[in-house]
Amino acid sequence: MFEFSPLITPVIFGFACAVTMLGGFVKGAVGFAMPLIMISGMGILIPPELVVAGIVIPIVISNGLQVARSGFGNAQVALKEHWRYVLVVCVMILISAQFVRSIPSNIMFMVLGVPVVALCCIQLIGWRPQIAPRWRRPFEWAAGALAGTLGGLAGTWGPPTVLYLLALNTPRTSQMSVQGVIYGLGSVMLLLGHLQSGILNAQTWVFSAALVLPALAGMWLGFRLGDRFDQERFRRVTLWVLIIAGVNLIRRGVMG
Template identity: 80%
Template sequence: MPEFLDVLTPAHFLLAVCVTALGGFVKGAVGFAMPLIMISGMGIAIAPELVVAGIVIPIVISNGLQVARAGFGAAGEALREHWRYVTVVCVMILISAQFIRFIPSNVLFIVLGVPVVGLCFIQLIGWRPRLSPRMRRPFEWGAGLLSGTLGGLAGTWGPPTVLYLLALETPRDRQMAVQGVIYGLGSVMLLLGHLRSGILNSETWGFSASLVVPALLGMWLGFRLGDRFDQERFRTVTLLVLMVAGVNLIRRGIMG
């Protein structure tokens, strides 16, 4: 019997598989939100440290596929242009991941829920920061600091990255390549960070690895069916559902 079943009931494992498949489907269809869906969905019933452990390996594999899909030439160009942001994100993921074991469970639910709600709300209202050319470099450092900190603690740095690219007015056809690089390298740092923090250990790595298959099946289905959806409406419904789930995580943190 897998060791993670000692800390996770079969019903909770089935929930994790279904939520991961849904997250993979949304990522394949619209290119975002898998970590947010996994965190908010699994957080309904599963301990927060186990949730964070569970997302790590599926994120690494799925983001690696995203980099390959965008093309390694485009990835290299993106890295040269955005190296400051990428560097800060990666360093901060490694650092902030080390603090997760020192955060009480109820506070961790809030740490997971607040970014989900806040980042989804910002995307729903369509807000984007306006940036003057002279502020680009300070903005890169500051945005990278925020994204990396959220990434290490909550496993998600996608929405802040989208806002960062919008602020720089990155052409839409280049955004996927840039996101692939940032998500890919960041996910490797998340893996290393949580191996170091102890979140990913002999009890939890099997749980995380077992979620790779539903994540990839969901992505495959999303790739095939994504073009059949009204992308903007699907994105809006996804964000609204995530907000509700995020509010529930905050409720769990406050009320227990």
């Protein structure tokens, strides 16, 4: 079971499963942050390329479940309204994923850590952009390009998508459906992109697939227990933990 990569010992595999289960729990409880938790957590002990490979299949499966929960009819409506953003996110994920293997390890730690810290800080301070109707189309292309680039490099296009929807004043009742379709299609592009880049290969895909079970177990617990505590306080605590972990990744990138 532990022969899928010489870099993954039984102890490190157990650590990766624990981080993934925590990420799944948070996603099930408050609907976000699984990739951020997996990246910032696993990056403590696991090389960046293997971290990126490890998140791919759990992201695909969990986002597929999110689309199914929100309903495929709602997904079609969301796709019709936000097709420009979805298109550029998917294209940029495919493109940027091809550069992961050419980035040195210390730079890759920065690539993983800086978006985690920046996006969590933005959510903590509650900043939301305001876009006039006449600027909506250019904003869709620009925001999609940013989200897709981050998605391909670090697997984190969720927080930029939330900011995009807030900027367009998307009704809260519609946000989950829109996020579901964007996350679902984006995760498929991430899978295809890293199959092409070689990040997901004969060894690493087994590691990624092995993390699906703890991800789903964590989501199940999150669905069941999420209503038993103050979600806003839990969200803020999660963001602070992610910032600390992200700063540690940046430290490793700076110090080498």
